[in-house]
Amino acid sequence: MLYFGDQMFGGISIVAWNKIYRKMLFDEIRYPEGFIHEDVGITPKLIYLANRVVKINQNFYNFFFSPNSISRSPYSISCINIIDMRYSIMTFFEQKGLLELRDYMEGSYMDSIIYNY
Numbered sequence: 001m002l003y004f005g006d007q008m009f010g011g012i013s014i015v016a017w018n019k020i021y022r023k024m025l026f027d028e029i030r031y032p033e034g035f036i037h038e039d040v041g042i043t044p045k046l047i048y049l050a051n052r053v054v055k056i057n058q059n060f061y062n063f064f065f066s067p068n069s070i071s072r073s074p075y076s077i078s079c080i081n082i083i084d085m086r087y088s089i090m091t092f093f094e095q096k097g098l099l100e101l102r103d104y105m106e107g108s109y110m111d112s113i114i115y116n117y
Contacts, residue, residue: 012055014043017063025049041085044101045092083112 016031016039025046031038047053086109093102 012047012053015039016043019043021046022050035081035085037082037085040082041088044089044105048092048096048098083109086112 028049029042029045031042035041086105090102090105090109093099093105
């Protein structure tokens with residue numbers, strides 16, 4: 001199951017940059033072009049499709065925080081992409097019959113609407 005207690009995906013973050021993926025996972029899934037927060041809409045699908053997920057609590061590289069990164073940019077209308085991505089995951093879980101996860105994402109989806117409007 002993708003949900004462990006109160007932690008979705010067993011505490012695995014939803015960001016794309018700290019993961020190594022098998023190429024075959026991308027046979028069915030592509031990151032949408034022109035979106036920010038696209039990892040919010042794709043990472044849960046990749047975790048669902050994976051036969052095995054391993055979490056390692058060890059740092060293997062350093063991360064540089066760029067002052068010009070998307071996460072440090074001022075708010076713009078493109079920030080609303082997170083609403084679309086969370087809705088995408090909510091409907092994905094519903095289609096797969098994972099109603100507990102759908103309900104969990106519904107809360108995140110509503111939080112995104114409130115925060116971004």
